[in-house]
Amino acid sequence: MGLNPQLIGKDMPHGFAGCYARQPDMIVETRPAGGNAPIPFGAPLVYDTAKPAVAAAGAGFTAASFAGVAGFEMKSALSYLDQQAGQYAPGEAVSVFQRGSINVKCYDGTPALGGTVYIRTKASETYTAGVVGGFSATNESGSTVALTNCQWGGPADANGIAELVILTRANA
Numbered sequence: 747m748g749l750n751p752q753l754i755g756k757d758m759p760h761g762f763a764g765c766y767a768r769q770p771d772m773i774v775e776t777r778p779a780g781g782n783a784p785i786p787f788g789a790p791l792v793y794d795t796a797k798p799a800v801a802a803a804g805a806g807f808t809a810a811s812f813a814g815v816a817g818f819e820m821k822s823a824l825s826y827l828d829q830q831a832g833q834y835a836p837g838e839a840v841s842v843f844q845r846g847s848i849n850v851k852c853y854d855g856t857p858a859l860g861g862t863v864y865i866r867t868k869a870s871e872t873y874t875a876g877v878v879g880g881f882s883a884t885n886e887s888g889s890t891v892a893l894t895n896c897q898w899g900g901p902a903d904a905n906g907i908a909e910l911v912i913l914t915r916a917n918a
Contacts, residue, residue, distance in 0.1 A: 763788025772846025817841030855883030
């Protein structure tokens with residue numbers, strides 16, 4: 747039986763939003779999911795009013811409120827129809843990624859190694875793919891907030907997944 751070599755390509759995809767990208771320099775803590783809305787894997791997080799619960803970032807986001815990123819977890823399905831939802835339901839334990847390299851969805855702009863990371867706080871007429879509360883590589887005055895403790899770890903793959911490097915913990 748001979749070898750069957752295969753060519754994968756020159757570029758490897760990053761994987762899934764919320765999956766760690768590198769080890770061992772990472773800090774992950776567990777917090778309850780607050781609010782009434784589910785938290786998607788890879789979403790930027792803030793502390794809910796009932797601290798230490800966390801919620802997905804939204805229109806009122808500030809850089810000082812950044813608590814981390816919702817990490818990807820293998821979970822048991824609680825119902826048959828809920829098996830493919832890559833998210834945490836309110837009240838579930840959330841893996842909060844606070845330092846290290848994690849894969850996230852960049853909704854608009856082109857991430858570059860060492861580039862500034864932004865969170866979109868308002869919908870944009872120019873960047874229609876941008877999501878309020880989502881990661882962005884574009885500085886749009888009045889519509890995005892820069893994360894001073896983060897930077898991009900390189901370009902996004904074909905699915906828009908890019909490596910986010912959280913340099914220091916904030917609001918631990």
